[in-house]
Amino acid sequence: MPAERDVRLRMYGQMVRSRCFEQAIKVAYLEGKQPLFNMAKGPIPGEMHLSSGQEPCAVGVCAHLRPDDTVTATHRAHHIAIAKGVALAAMTAEIFGKRDGLSGGRGGHMHLFDPAVNFCCSGIVAQGMGPAVGAALAAKLSGSDAVAVSFIGEGAANQGAFHESLNLASVWKVPVIFVIEDNAWGISVAKQASTAIARNSDRAAAYGMPGNFVAANDVDAIYEAAGEAVQRARTGGGPTLIEIETWRLEGHFMGDAEGYRPSGEVAELRTRDPLITYRQRLVEAGISATDLESIEGVELRVVTDALEFARNSDYPAAESAFEAVFS
Amino acid sequence: MPAERDVRLRMYGQMVRSRCFEQAIKVAYLEGKQPLFNMAKGPIPGEMHLSSGQEPCAVGVCAHLRPDDTVTATHRAHHIAIAKGVALAAMTAEIFGKRDGLSGGRGGHMHLFDPAVNFCCSGIVAQGMGPAVGAALAAKLSGSDAVAVSFIGEGAANQGAFHESLNLASVWKVPVIFVIEDNAWGISVAKQASTAIARNSDRAAAYGMPGNFVAANDVDAIYEAAGEAVQRARTGGGPTLIEIETWRLEGHFMGDAEGYRPSGEVAELRTRDPLITYRQRLVEAGISATDLESIEGVELRVVTDALEFARNSDYPAAESAFEAVFS
């Protein structure tokens, strides 16, 4: 089913929020890391994987999800967390390593957990897939119609966990959707250098489940494909694999010089930036500039507030490092 | 290409040798384990996975292999070792834990290594697949036309290593053949309870490689399918997946009561015992009973000699346990 007007506006708003967030994080991340870039310095330490360009994947899929649906995501998870409705201020504080962060600074950027909306992510490629199958089984056993969604990158589709999880999900016929964000790169390795076939969605046949490919980072098309899959899962139809063509507009992580990337590739992709193209499409569909600007203003404010909250939060007490090892 | 007369006789001989071997091992294994079955007792300790019924898979594939081709096999490996030409007396002595065994008693039944014919096996499901890809790459890099073959069970086809190894082999286009011996059971779990699709060979499409299914445990058909695959590998055509329908005529391991197995299943399979049916086919093809009996006599003798060698060999000196940890 195509997205209605209000859904489209909501999706646009989330894409804007996500992009504003990544831009704000990018700026904050570089603080204290100039002129000499050193990952350990500044208000945000460690690796930083930005999702700019990949917003449609998160937004188009999560538009169908409820708080009781589970999402497991990856090292590149901000857009997904935002689309799933993770508390943004607490998430930002977490990324700043602060006391008011989702886990009081224990997890950080690659380990965001928000039980209120059943969101989590993990830094080891493809390892969120098994947990998603488990979450889906829990829903099925409890008689709920909740579903689980596992996001991975196309590079992760060559990891053993992919195979095991798709097979298990199909054998158990649990309500889970596997979403591959194909941004064509696994760090410096191009998809065609790592993947034996052109379309990962064709691998669904190896597990007796439907596999859909969505081209060109198109949030409306993603919305439709995901809607079908979520509907199937909620009604006992079992798992689906969705592969989305998307674009990595930044380096693999902040600090990546991207020497391996063909020159002009990113510039070309930026001409098709999904934020720009989707805005145009909405304008063409008759949404007024004022409406869009108002959304943009709201979302920018939400992000600004979250950053401010994070900056103003204290660092956690050192002793708290010893808490929560066990529950 | 169909097998010629002498190849068929050689294959029949190897099947006979393999079956005689398993029968002899079965008897020896039970020595000292009666009336109370205890795995630790008797001349052969530990788990024992017999291959009776699966001889065609090993024989039909290995008929195309040379000593410089590599084979990696599994916990159920005797038939494959025999077909690959592993020194039978030393292999038997190894299974008896004796000094003259392939590795002086260090490896045993699940860890048979014979570098003279590049054979090895391992007890962890599907983990021989990566090494086979590596052996194939070594051949390719050295400019040799040697190939590698990795045997696994159908249960192992749901292990992550399967996925990773097939993809890697295809990306690297190395001369490797993956052979699935589908005996319908992974210990007590039936294939349809563990595998999302009916034919594992269909999974080859997920890796852009040919996948062939051979029905009914037919050694001639296996020979043909394997011949094609080996030929393709030797001539730079890359990997192949072959799935063979075969039959486990014994328990998963010795001592398995097989309460999970439908009654009558094994009895029915025994009526189609490949040794019996192949013998019939050879008779129908005009091979004389005398010729077949002479083969059978020779093979039985080879096995009897191997068992005798093993029994007569001494146990290794205890201190030798400390040798060969490092080379």
Next chain:
Amino acid sequence: MTATTAATPRRLTIAKAMSEAIGLSMSADPKVIVLGEDIGALGGVFGTTQGLLERFGAARVRDTPISETAFIGAAVGLAAAGMRPVVELMFVDFFGVCMDAIYNLAAKQSYFSGGQVRCPMVLMTSVGGGYGDAGQHSQCLYATFAHLPGLKVVMPSNAYDAKGLMQSAIADANPVVFMFHKALQGMGWLGTVPGSIVHVPPEMYEVPLGKAATVRLGRDITLVGLGLTLHLALQAAATLAAEGIEAEVIDLRSIAPLDHEAIAISVAKTRRLIAVDDDYRSFGVSAEIIAGASEVGVDWLSAPARITHPDVPIPYSPALEHPLLPSAAKIVDAARRLCRGKVA
């Protein structure tokens, strides 16, 4: 479940005790489910789930494909969703195909979520050799698991503890690795140390995680064992007693957290220590025991010693394997050496 009087001991194997504990927990709490290879119709290769499929059905007792990464990962997701999965990894030796789900997901779920997402799961797994199953099916790997924070690791030496530790493990809000030793499991085909088969009350009860048990009192030397080696230590203690050496024997029961306190109390008295385990020697349980006791500052009467499997892959041939394993005789020899001069 029938009442049992003390007069008629209800002697169970560890396998039966584990099955019973899981069954009681499943009856009491619908959130307890069981996953693993061959745990359904077969009842577990090591008998850990006997009768459960028949009693609780295939929805709650689920045979899996040979896909440890996926089904142990699934257990983490189930636990996050409030279920209490009991998962079997058939042999601990197979950890190499699925350790990420165990140590990076299960073990860290609580921490990464600031304690908001729990991980109440039990990973039960068989350990140990001695029956000729060679280097990929005979390992212990106690230290491999105990080294990694966020996991509790236990191993019973007898059926009573097996049931109580299993109840505690299932009730715990955290991932517990429940190791069971094949030589104690009570499967006919494996042979069983008789001392592991003891009276087990039919009702639910817990044995606390993280607490060792001092199972024999003695003034001269402390012997610490776990699982199979506890029985070896007890045998050795009996021999030593006949020679006038009174050994105190501690059953570790929990490997992580390790009950250093119980050991410290004992060695403060005996001032002699032998740690005995059947895992690889270096970086093992016995090293941790000796380091823990030493850093407290014991005024040793003789240097502490460890008896372990050496740093060698476990060989197949009994002629090679048996001499490498800890034994009562080795413990007796070492204890005599440590206690030399005691009488003088």
Next chain:
Amino acid sequence: MTATTAATPRRLTIAKAMSEAIGLSMSADPKVIVLGEDIGALGGVFGTTQGLLERFGAARVRDTPISETAFIGAAVGLAAAGMRPVVELMFVDFFGVCMDAIYNLAAKQSYFSGGQVRCPMVLMTSVGGGYGDAGQHSQCLYATFAHLPGLKVVMPSNAYDAKGLMQSAIADANPVVFMFHKALQGMGWLGTVPGSIVHVPPEMYEVPLGKAATVRLGRDITLVGLGLTLHLALQAAATLAAEGIEAEVIDLRSIAPLDHEAIAISVAKTRRLIAVDDDYRSFGVSAEIIAGASEVGVDWLSAPARITHPDVPIPYSPALEHPLLPSAAKIVDAARRLCRGKVA
């Protein structure tokens, strides 16, 4: 390769030293090849393979899919076939997806084959935290690898040792796990302890596996460190010297086999010992060091101590992580405590 005189030191980072060692080995022996993620055009995320693709081409410097089980397994097959693969596991934290290939295949190939099939491969992998990369990208796991027989495990503290250990590792007939510490690697974006950047001769040379180096002599206390903690120990020793405490400092260099002898010789003299490592505390390197020294029977002047990361997943926030890491100040404090009464 230009000759270098002692007068103009040729100061390299560990990353460069590793690349250089691999390159020299590849030039000398066509059987040496490199496999791993991002080791081609990128030259390794941690700079371990810089320039190798350009020099040796894509047949010998092979980027892999994110399939550690397959490509480390492939390395075992390559090694069995007589090649000498150098494989990168990008972060040691990822061992959980591929440990079987490492510990059940590579580590046991020689043993299972009675020494007939060798496994000459190097697994290089990054370790360590301190830069805010959190619990799945900051671990050390020294003991996890060193516990398992059939593996040699090394870690350099400086570029000279890095090159020599890498040459030795590639030349060795056995699997060698070559750990390199991110805090010493010399990648601009990670920050680098300056002491790790030292003169490296351009030619091939070996630093022996299994041998520790005593890098500072002292009579009062023995400090044992490795990788990053070696530098902390040296810093502490300098502070302590100003207070009249002369510390002997040992750089482990090899974790397995661990050079217990070098430590025993030192503690026989100092009778005080602090082991320092940044892995998890329990069942760790420091426990093995203390146990090894204790079982020899040292007449301690004070109880041996260990300084480690505690048994807690590595937290993300610098406010949480930094206090958990070993530091020179913690070593100084502990050494003062152990040496109290020295002067009296």
